[in-house]
Amino acid sequence: xxxxxxxxxxxxxxxxxxxxxxxxxxxxxxxxxxxxxxxxxxxxxxxxxxxxxxxxxxxxxxxxxxxxxxxxxxxxxxxxxxxxxxxxxxxxxxxxxxxxxxxxxxxxxxxxxxxxxxxxxxxxxxxxxxxxxxxxxxxxxxxxxxxxxxxxxxxxxxxxxxxxxxxxxxxxxxxxxxxxxxxxxxxxxxxxxxxxxxxxxxxxxxxxxxxxxxxxxxxxxxxxxxxxxxxxxxxxxxxxxxxxxxxxxxxxxxxxxxxxxxxxxxxxxxxxxxxxxxxxxxxxxxxxxxxxxxxxxxxxxxxxxxxxxxxxxxxxxxxxxxxxxxxxxxxxxxxxxxxxxxxxxxxxxxxxxxxxxxxxxxxxxxxxxxxxxxxxxxxxxxxxxxxxxxxxxxxxxxxxxxxxxxxxxx
Numbered sequence: 352x353x354x355x356x357x358x359x360x361x362x363x364x365x366x367x368x369x370x371x372x373x374x375x376x377x378x379x380x381x382x383x384x385x386x387x388x389x390x391x392x393x394x395x396x397x398x399x400x401x402x403x404x405x406x407x408x409x410x411x412x413x414x415x416x417x418x419x420x421x422x423x424x425x426x427x428x429x430x431x432x433x434x435x436x437x438x439x440x441x442x443x444x445x446x447x448x449x450x451x452x453x454x455x456x457x458x459x460x461x462x463x464x465x466x467x468x469x470x471x472x473x474x475x476x477x478x479x480x481x482x483x484x485x486x487x488x489x490x491x492x493x494x495x496x497x498x499x500x501x502x503x504x505x506x507x508x509x510x511x512x513x514x515x516x517x518x519x520x521x522x523x524x525x526x527x528x529x530x531x532x533x534x535x536x537x538x539x540x541x542x543x544x545x546x547x548x549x550x551x552x553x554x555x556x557x558x559x560x561x562x563x564x565x566x567x568x569x570x571x572x573x574x575x576x577x578x579x580x581x582x583x584x585x586x587x588x589x590x591x592x593x594x595x596x597x598x599x600x601x602x603x604x605x606x607x608x609x610x611x612x613x614x615x616x617x618x619x620x621x622x623x624x625x626x627x628x629x630x631x632x633x634x635x636x637x638x639x640x641x642x643x644x645x646x647x648x649x650x651x652x653x654x655x656x657x658x659x660x661x662x663x664x665x666x667x668x669x670x671x672x673x674x675x676x677x678x679x680x681x682x683x684x685x686x687x688x689x690x691x692x693x694x695x696x697x698x699x700x701x702x703x704x705x706x707x708x709x710x711x712x713x714x715x716x717x718x719x720x721x722x723x724x725x726x727x728x729x730x731x732x733x734x735x736x737x738x739x740x741x742x743x744x745x746x747x748x749x750x751x752x753x754x755x756x757x758x759x760x761x
Contacts, residue, residue: 395470395718396437396690402466403459405432406743416470417736417750419712419719423726424740430722431510433740434692436465437720438508439477442488442500443530446508446692451479451486475503501537505681508692509674514699517659517666521646528600528647531677532587535684539583546576546643554637557630570626577642578619581606584645590684594676597653598669604645649673664699671696671708675715682716689717696721697728706731 397414401407406429414420422430431446435454438446445454455463461481468474476489477500488497516527533539553569585607588600605625609618622641629639649658651669658669674691681689691712697705709732712719723729726737739747 395688396467397470398468399433399437400464400466401433401436402464403456404436404454404463404465405429405456407432407436408456408459408743410743410745412736412738412745412748414736417734419721419732419735420738421726421729421732421735422720422722422738422740423724423729424746425724428740429743430740431694432743433738434508434510434694434720434722437467437690437692438506439465439486440467440475440500440504441506442497446510446694451484455479455481469504473503475500498537501534505534505685505687505689506692507531507534507674507677507681507689508694509670509696510694511698513670514663514667516670517649517657521644524647525645528584528587528602531591532583534677534681534689535587535590536583539580542576542580542583546573546580549573549576550637550641550643554632557632557637558635566630567627570623573626573641574619574623577606577622578610578615580642581610581645582615584642584647585610588647590680591673591676594679594683595673596676597651597672598658599650599652600673601648601650602645603648604642605640606642607645664701664704667699668704668708671711675711675717678715678717691715691717691719693719693721695723697723 395414395416395418397416398412399414400409400411402409406427410429410433412420412433422433424430435445435447435449439454452461455461462479462483464476464478466474466476466478474489474491477486477497478489479486486497488495488500490499490503513527516524529539529543549569549572553566553573556565556569581602581604584602588602592599606618606622609621612618613621626639632638649669650656651658651661651665654661654665658666661669671693674693678689678691681687697708700708705728709729712721713733721729726739729735729737735750737747737749738745739749
């Protein structure tokens with residue numbers, strides 16, 4: 352299990368200092384900012400329409416200028432499908448990572464559409480045509496690459512699958528935290544994919560008795576790619592820990608340790624030398640250390656314990672705190688506010704934890720979409736739109752008292 356090692360220290364800033372001072376300080380740490388930190392762009396979703404998506408034939412939610420959207424209903428009603436549809440607008444494969452054909456309604460034409468209008472009157476659409484194997488994207492009715500969607504909307508999510516992330520495999524934790532890293536460095540996903548392909552190629556060359564020059568060429572690329580992947584992880588851990596009040600993120604691995612103890616150039620050379628000296632197979636498997644073996648951990652500072660030995664509810668709470676800190680980091684670095692998607696948001700939380708969650712969500716730098724079985728659990732959330740799902744349809748929309756004066760048309 353991952354130990355509490357290699358935490359990057361949280362920098363403390365005197366209360367009352369302006370955002371621009373904070374941004375200059377973070378830039379010194381290597382952070383990059385895509386826009387003026389003083390700008391408060393809020394890419395809030397004003398309306399979303401699902402057509403032939405999962406069990407939704409045609410469902411539309413008009414949100415208006417409301418911050419929290421709570422979706423309730425029985426199991427199988429289509430609650431999570433709405434969050435999954437929203438998650439596709441990030442340009443990724445969605446919160447379930449499902450095959451695109453599986454997202455199309457069973458008795459539909461084989462395609463689907465997710466169409467959203469944002470607060471700045473832009474239209475964002477992800478769709479699958481019948482017979483296609485992959486989805487397509489449009490922004491303001493113009494065809495765009497899926498990767499371009501991330502420039503329009505920043506979306507992060509938690510599902511019940513992540514509730515056990517601290518107890519699952521290192522591979523699961525890497526995938527989770529790498530997705531968070533990629534919110535700021537879209538190239539991070541491509542680097543990880545490239546690293547995995549190079550490692551597979553390396554194993555094949557060793558198995559087939561490839562010559563030294565060939566292996567040197569592959570190992571040179573592996574070393575450079577691994578250093579870039581690990582540098583992104585270290586940078587993200589350092590940045591998120593500034594905003595992560597109740598916890599701290601660590602990243603621990605051979606390459607990360609090399610980077611923390613050396614310059615990037617020296618670390619790359621040392622890792623290349625390690626690869627040169629480890630070119631044997633154990634059976635049919637290549638056993639080497641590297642960025643593909645690194646692990647992440649979270650330390651609960653309130654309890655003074657690693658997250659993996661705390662209770663299920665405490666693990667859920669610290670995960671939500673992490674996502675809220677991530678939203679703040681997005682806001683500071685990009686000038687935009689993200690969408691937070693929480694599937695079964697209140698699961699495993701006691702009443703006190705739910706009260707804290709709802710207060711934190713209302714103060715967050717994000718538009719929050721959350722699902723749950725019981726609407727009464729969410730009754731104390733201010734500025735909320737309550738949506739009821741039933742058999743893949745929207746059966747009722749209610750605006751909370753604090754949001755009644757907002758411009759909402761249902």
